[in-house]
Structures are given as structure tokens and as C-alpha cells.
Amino acid sequence: MGKVRGKSGILQRMGPLVGLILIVFILSIVNSDFLTVGNIFNVLRQVSINALIAYGMTFVILTGGIDLSVGSIIALSSAFAAGMMATGTNSWLAIGVGVLSGTLMGTINGVVIARGKVAPFIATLATMTIFRGLTLVYTEGKPITGLPDSFGMIGRGYLFQIPMPVIWMLVAFGALYVVLKFTSFGRHVFALGGNEEATRLSGINTKRVKILVYSISGLLASLSGIILTSRLNSAQPTAGTSYELDAIAAVVLGGTSLSGGKGWIAGTLIGAMIIGILDNGLNLLNVSSFYQQVVKGGVILLAVLLDRSKGK
Amino acid sequence: MTDLLTMEGINKSFSGVKVLENVQFSLRQGEVHALMGENGAGKSTLMKILSGIYSKDAGSVQIQGTESVASSPKTAQGLGVAIIHQELNMIPDLSILENMFLGREFKWGRTGFVNWPRMRSEAKNYLQQLGMDLNPDSLVGELSVGQQQMVEIAKALSMHAKILVLDEPTAALTKREIEKLFQLIATLKTQGVGMIYISHRMEEIFQISDRITVLRDGRYIGTRDTNVTTMDELVQMMVGREIKERFPKVETNIGEERLRVEALAQAGKLYDINFSVRAGEILGIAGLMGSGRSELAKALFGVGKYQGKIYVNGKLVRINSPADAIKAGMALITEDRKGEGLVSDLSVRENLALPNLRSLSRLGFIGHRMEQDFVGDSIKKLNVKVHHSGQLVSSLSGGNQQKVVIGKWLATQPKVLILDEPTRGVDIGAKREIYDLMNQLVQKGVAIVMISSELPEVLGMSDRVLVMHEGRITGEFSRENATQETIMVAATGGKSHG
Numbered sequence: 001m002g003k004v005r006g007k008s009g010i011l012q013r014m015g016p017l018v019g020l021i022l023i024v025f026i027l028s029i030v031n032s033d034f035l036t037v038g039n040i041f042n043v044l045r046q047v048s049i050n051a052l053i054a055y056g057m058t059f060v061i062l063t064g065g066i067d068l069s070v071g072s073i074i075a076l077s078s079a080f081a082a083g084m085m086a087t088g089t090n091s092w093l094a095i096g097v098g099v100l101s102g103t104l105m106g107t108i109n110g111v112v113i114a115r116g117k118v119a120p121f122i123a124t125l126a127t128m129t130i131f132r133g134l135t136l137v138y139t140e141g142k143p144i145t146g147l148p149d150s151f152g153m154i155g156r157g158y159l160f161q162i163p164m165p166v167i168w169m170l171v172a173f174g175a176l177y178v179v180l181k182f183t184s185f186g187r188h189v190f191a192l193g194g195n196e197e198a199t200r201l202s203g204i205n206t207k208r209v210k211i212l213v214y215s216i217s218g219l220l221a222s223l224s225g226i227i228l229t230s231r232l233n234s235a236q237p238t239a240g241t242s243y244e245l246d247a248i249a250a251v252v253l254g255g256t257s258l259s260g261g262k263g264w265i266a267g268t269l270i271g272a273m274i275i276g277i278l279d280n281g282l283n284l285l286n287v288s289s290f291y292q293q294v295v296k297g298g299v300i301l302l303a304v305l306l307d308r309s310k311g312k
Numbered sequence: 313m314t315d316l317l318t319m320e321g322i323n324k325s326f327s328g329v330k331v332l333e334n335v336q337f338s339l340r341q342g343e344v345h346a347l348m349g350e351n352g353a354g355k356s357t358l359m360k361i362l363s364g365i366y367s368k369d370a371g372s373v374q375i376q377g378t379e380s381v382a383s384s385p386k387t388a389q390g391l392g393v394a395i396i397h398q399e400l401n402m403i404p405d406l407s408i409l410e411n412m413f414l415g416r417e418f419k420w421g422r423t424g425f426v427n428w429p430r431m432r433s434e435a436k437n438y439l440q441q442l443g444m445d446l447n448p449d450s451l452v453g454e455l456s457v458g459q460q461q462m463v464e465i466a467k468a469l470s471m472h473a474k475i476l477v478l479d480e481p482t483a484a485l486t487k488r489e490i491e492k493l494f495q496l497i498a499t500l501k502t503q504g505v506g507m508i509y510i511s512h513r514m515e516e517i518f519q520i521s522d523r524i525t526v527l528r529d530g531r532y533i534g535t536r537d538t539n540v541t542t543m544d545e546l547v548q549m550m551v552g553r554e555i556k557e558r559f560p561k562v563e564t565n566i567g568e569e570r571l572r573v574e575a576l577a578q579a580g581k582l583y584d585i586n587f588s589v590r591a592g593e594i595l596g597i598a599g600l601m602g603s604g605r606s607e608l609a610k611a612l613f614g615v616g617k618y619q620g621k622i623y624v625n626g627k628l629v630r631i632n633s634p635a636d637a638i639k640a641g642m643a644l645i646t647e648d649r650k651g652e653g654l655v656s657d658l659s660v661r662e663n664l665a666l667p668n669l670r671s672l673s674r675l676g677f678i679g680h681r682m683e684q685d686f687v688g689d690s691i692k693k694l695n696v697k698v699h700h701s702g703q704l705v706s707s708l709s710g711g712n713q714q715k716v717v718i719g720k721w722l723a724t725q726p727k728v729l730i731l732d733e734p735t736r737g738v739d740i741g742a743k744r745e746i747y748d749l750m751n752q753l754v755q756k757g758v759a760i761v762m763i764s765s766e767l768p769e770v771l772g773m774s775d776r777v778l779v780m781h782e783g784r785i786t787g788e789f790s791r792e793n794a795t796q797e798t799i800m801v802a803a804t805g806g807k808s809h810g
Contacts (some may be wrong), residue, residue: 049603135398191666194655200718201613201652202667203638261657 016254016270019303024273026137026283034284041163047276048165051269052224053243054250055176056106057267061251063213064182064189064260065120069109070221070247074240077222079135082144082235091151099222103129106218110211128244135237144235149235155230166229169269171222177265178253189213193260208218249296250275274299314377316506317362317475322324322371324357331357335371337473337525339506342498346509346521346538350550354530356511359477362508364388364396375475377429394468395477405454409435411452413466438466438653442496444585450702457601458489462496465551469505477508483736486600487800494520512739514543515768526550533726551741559772560744562751566775567591569626570759571642571728573612576620580782581607585620589728589759594750596774597763600797602784605763606647609730612761613637625727638667643726645717647733647763649710653717656706660698662715666725690719694747713740718749729753732763747773756797767796779803781786 028035053070060067081098085091105127112123157164180186188209191199221240229235253271257261259268277298282292318340322331332354339345347355361364362373364382375381375391394810402411412435418427425475435448444462452460461481468476482490497507497520511517517524518538526533526549532765533549547558572588582604585753589595599605611618614631622629624640631637637644646652654663664687665672672682687701696717698708722730731750735743750760750773764770770777777794779787779802787802 182678182680184673184678186678187662187669187678188666191655191658191662194657195651197652198655199666201615201634201644201646203633203635204633204666205633261655 006028009078009181016267016303018275019253020270020274020277021279022108022311023277027277027284031281034281039269039280039284041166043276043280043305044166044169044281045163047272048163049228050250050275051169051242051272052172052220053217053247054254054268054272055172055265056220057199057244057247057251058254058256058263058265059176059189060120060214060217060250060255061178061193061258062189062260062263063210064196064247065210065213066124066258067106067109067214067217068121068244069105069128069131070122070217071240072135072244073102073105073218074225074228075135075235075237076131076138077218078104078225078229078235078239079139079144079237081226082147082229083138085148085151086144087148091148094224095154098226099219102222102225103215103219104223106215107211108212112209113214114207116309128208132241139235139237141237143237145233147187147229147233151230152233153230155232165231168223168227172223173265173269180265185209185212190261193262195261195307202304216221246275250301253300315339315374316343316376316800318372319358319362319375320374321370322373323369324359324361324366330363332368332530333528335527337508337532338535339508341504341506342501343511344501344510344521344524346517346524347527348524348546349527349533350548350741352496353527353550353739355527356479357528357530359479359508359510362430362475363393363477373471389473392472392474393470393477394473394475394765395479395480395656396464396481402452402464407449407451408439408446408455408463409448411447411463412470426644431580431637434470435466438470439463440470441687442466442499442524456489457484458486458492461485461493465496465500467782469497469500473505473510474620474774475506477510479510480512480737481509482511482513484601486602487803488600492517499571510738516544516801518543526727528552547740550739558740558770559742560747560751561773562755563682564592564751564754567757570624571612571761572621572623572626574621574636576608576611576618576622578607578611578618580598580615581616581619582611585785587778587785587788589761591727591757591759592723592754593775594762594773596689596752596770596777596794597761597780597782598765598767598770598777599803601765603803604613605780606732607783608644608780609644609732609761609763612730613642618804638726639726641725641727642730643667643724643728644730645719645721645732645734649713649717653809654705654713658705660691660705660708660716661701661703662786664690664701664720664723667720671723686723690723694722694749696721709739709742711745714738714742714746722753726758728759728761730761730763733765734762735764735766735769767799770794770799 029062033039056271057067057070077098080092080101082096084097109127110122112118113120143261159167181187188204192206192209196206225240228239250271251268252258253274254267256267275296278296315338319337322332322335335354335358337358349355357366360384361368364384364387367383380391382393384393395787409431413431418430419425420427433446439446439448442462442465447460452463455463482494485493508660509521521538523535524538524541524546526546528550543723568591569588570591573585576585577583585608597605610616612622614633614637624642631640650656661683664682668686669678672679672686691701696712696715696719705713734746738746738749753777755761762773771794775791777789777799778785779799781803789798
């Protein structure tokens, strides 16, 4: 029995990777522009925003929760940061405040969910609306511009020819991989998602773990918000709208179970890449953006159906 | 007269592993035939072949003399075979009659509209046949587990079942409900229904069955008439060796007080609970389902708010969470292994480590080597049968899962160990290992509080017995004075002290 499970486990893990390789293979055949260094970095830069949000979402989904407010957290936390920069505050300080505010927003989600015992879907649906509303209030509905040039480095700069957003994406991946795999907090996240009651009775402070995963989600959302703001050289009040959907899609494509307890963060990175490459490839093939949505949705559905049939 | 059911030479393999080999079984009309064997002996596989869930590789199944192949649960129903599963299969938000006729509702002609009056009168009819005074319109979720089971049996009868398989029917029933079930079984016997009775509880099997068949490791060991066999013979048939005593109680030196509870109360659940346990002592807590035993265990472990005082090792402690309880030196092994004891998506290793991560980690990082050593030790010490520690805990047998639950707690080195139904759903061999383990622990000076619904176990293993009823302690007996009768009197609310 154990061996059979192990095998299907590996299959489950290889599935997303095989899918990614397949898509890359097909696109590189049908379009010669696809597999160029320039385009690959371009894709990865686009992927990085979603990947960062999706990492945080992975923690949340592993506990059996969901975070719909990430898009709004992006908008509000970057508005805070940009607002400070535009009025002459030191960039690093402004970034710090922005990220801190995002983390705090996530913590509020966590407290409402863990202490208030509100279903995550409802709680974050409400805060999604609240944070978006606050963004519009704070920005008066207008973009914040006039950011210092040095700030552009974070989203538009390069390190050893590699776009900075890609570096952030990989550094965050490494850190979070270690947290999930090698720390007791990571183990608590899996245990909580698998069986909350057993975890609590094992003496683990499950409320604390729950609050922390939403804090992490808020932290990563605001980080990706900073990168987005830097790339656009402005903070848009509507930034991040519906980004939660791509993030959830990346997590699910990566093989993490929406019911919690099963999954891995490397899968999420692969899932985010599948979505990004699909977007890029369809653009290169001049597919209309209307059809792009149909194809993307179809791929997600197909992936989940394949996953289901494997479970039988 | 031919038998109602004859199964002969049944073989079944799963991916090359033989789980049934040349097994035979027969059932007469109006007979209760008990099927016994340790977990994994092949009882449920045999029953799944009978009920069309699995197909047999070889052998013959004859129902009333004709070869009958149930290729699906639906065809099995047509052949008159019904199984009452251990976990009941009813929809709590539907009424009794909706459940009874689910998927085969009576209609008005061919209209598709449900003929409620006819269904209601039929349902009433079957319920009355079983002597049950239930309103067919009440929701199943509002019934007790025992009543739900009766409704399932009524449902089976409404499908004209001739062969009824009862899989651990009494596991979740109170004493009174069990008596009611046994009356019902007697009624069904007179109606000529043949019943296959699967249970781990010896006393019941001797009370209710006519014949007993034992399987071991997928093989047929033998069939005995109940009135000529003995428990010892059956145990020997089941485990293939002689188990000298079922309850290997050892004498220990009873030392200082480990746990004392004063005027413990929890609104609506527990009232004025006072007791203490000493080092080296096993305190048994008996009582019916819903008497507050598990609530007491949970309250001691920081689940829910309580009034009153809890002393551990003579020190007053305040326990607001399981973490506090663990810190104070307590461990709780809950009755609900799947729901509260284990995380089934995690491996044996991860489950064993769960409450011990603090001591296995440095600065929040889990020490890989430390964890491996710890897990290897635990597996060896408790004799858990695993291929490797990375195996999912849900792939183990009930007894081995229970050993994992116990193992994860022993490493916290508790002074007070609370065991809630420690041997439920565990086969005889593993039961004995769990008793031996309890003995080792009390010899080391651990105090054990053992909650159990199996009176023989309570009587066999406890130094002292408390009895609970409706959230209160209604009796306390020394080992010498405790009997099934005195305990039952206290458990049903009659006051008595021994």
C-alpha cells in the first residue's frame, strides 16, 4: 500500500512539471521568437508578480483557507508606499511601511478568521472590498506618480543581466521552501490543514498558525505590489484587481489541494509559470485577448480534471 | 433443508496479494452466525464479495441453493443481501422515510411526483414491525446512533432482505440500545432472517450468536457452535497462539498523588467532579455514551472553559489549552483516532513528531537526524508494523494507528496519561500489546486514567473504578468491589458505593 501511494505521489508532483515542459515544447515549435533569452526573461518578469502572491496563497490554502483580499492588499499597500515617496520620504522607509501595512492587513484577515471564526472566503471577500475602498479613499481615485528614479531599480533593474523581479521571485521561493520544509512552523501548516482538531490537541496553537499564514500572504502581496508599482512607476488605485484568481489558479495548477494539508510550493512556482507562459505564448501567436481567457480557463479545468482522475 | 447462504472455496487477491484463500461460510435461516478474526483477517473482504462491492477470483456463492453472483451492491440488494455498516450511511438532513426510500420512492403512477402518503404508511409499517415507535417524518440527524441503526435495519427489511450483515453494530451504542438491538435480532430470527454478526466483543457474541466462524490471515480456521466453545478456544483460533490472560494486570507500587481534581465543572456537561490518581495507578472511568467521560478528559486537557481546581504533582495548575496540559505533564489519547488523534494526510513520522516538534527543533528548524532517530526509536519501542516511516499513517491497520497515537504522546514523557477508549477497533493481538504498554508505564510511575466502554477491560485493568452518569460521578469502586452489576447500576443513575 505504502509503495503504491508513494508512486502516485510522485506522479502527482511530476504532473505540473510535465505540463510546463509540454507547453514550452509546443510553443517553441510553433513560434521561433518564444525560446529566446530575451523573451524568457520577459515571461519570468511577468510571472514574478503572480508567483509572489501565489506563494503566500499556498500557505493559506495548505491550511484549508483562501485569501481573496490579496489584490486589494497590493493596491492599498503600494498606495501607502508611493504616497510617502511622492512626498519625499526615503524610498526604503516607504517600502518598509508599505510592506508592514500589507502584513498588518493580512494579520487582520487572520485574526478575523482564527479568533472571530469567520469562514475565510467570507472574511477575505469583505476585507477585499474594504481594502479596495480604502485605496480609493486614500488615492482619491487617482494614480500616485512622481516616484524617485532610484525606486525604479526594484522592478525594472537588472542584476547580472537578470531582471530584478525574477531575483525577488527566486529568493522568496528559496526562503519559503525552507520554511515549509524544514521548520516546525511549516510542519504545523500541513498538520493544521490535514486535521485541525488533532493538531490543536497535540498542543499546537492553531490560531497562531492560522493568523501567521494570512500575515505571510499579506506580506507577499505587498512585496509584489511594491515591484508592480516600481515597474509601472506609479501606484494605481485599481492595481491588483482580480489578481487573486491567477494566484489561486497557480496554486491549484501546482497540485496543492484546496481542502488543505496536501501540496508543495515548488508546484506553485511551476503553476505560475504555466499561466505566464500561456499568456505570453498566446500573445506571440496573436491570439485575441478574448480567446486567451477561454484558453487559460480551459487549461486550468483540464489540469484539475487530470488530477482528479489520477486520484481514483 | 438447504442453507440460506453457502460460500465455498472463495479466493481473492489484490495486486498479487492473497487476502482470501479457500474460505467457506454458511448461514441458515433464522440464524445468527458470528464472523470473527483480527483486523486484516479478511472478514470485510468476504462480506464485500457477498454484497457485490468486490468480485471473487474463485469459489461459489449460493443463495438458497442457486449460484448467485452479486456484481454490484444493487444486484446484491435484489438477491436479498443487506449490510448495516459500521459507519451509518444515512443523510442526516432528510427524514426517516426519505432515507428509507431514497432512490426508490413510490410515485403517483408514472408522473415523477412522490406518493408521500403511501411511503409514510409503508415506513410506519416496517418501523412497527421492529417495535419502534418513531415518527417517519423526523429527521435522521435528530435520532440517536442506536435509533439510526434501527432505521437502517428497517430499511433493509423494506427491501426484503433475507441475509443481514451487521458490521460492529454495537460499537457506538449504549447498554440500553444494545439490549434493544438484541431484542430486534431475536424478532428477526423468528421471521427467518439470517444474520452475519461481525464484532470484536466476545461477551456479545456469546450472548447473541448460534455459531461462530473464525478467519485468520485470509484463511478459514473453523466454525463452532456457540454453546460448546469457549472464549479461550476462540482467542486461540484467532491469534493462532494461546493468550494466557486477556488482561495482564500487574501489581505496582502506588506512590504519591499525580493528579487531583476538585469541584471541576463545565456548564451543561460536567458537575462537581472530584477525584485523584496516584503514581502507578490505573483509574478506570466507566459510564454510558454521553455520560460525560470524554468531556471530562477534554476538560482536563484544556478544551473549553472550566470551573474548579486541577492539581498536577501537587501543584495547582490552570489549563486553558492543550499546550498548557502538555506543559503540566499530561497526555490525552482521544477516542476518535481519525478525527482527533491523527493527521491522515501526513506520514507516520510526521504524526509521531507532531507534539514533540519543540524538543526536536533548534531555532524553529526541525533537526532531521534527531527526528529520524526519535521516530525510529518510537516505532521499535511500540512495535508499530510499518514498511518505512514516510508511509502515510492512514495506510496502517487500526491497531498500528493506535500505537502511533500512543507513541506520539509517550515521547512527551507524561506524568498523567489519559486514555479514552484505548482499544476501540483494535484487534486482540494489538490490544494485548497496548495493555502491556500500560503496565510498563505504571511501573515507571505514570498515573493512568482509562476511559472505556468495555466493562471487562475496565474490570481487568483498573486499580480503582469511577462511574459517571449525566456529567457526575455516581460511583467509586475498589478493584475488589467492582463488578459488572455494581458498575451498571451506577452508570444508569442508581447510587451505590463499594
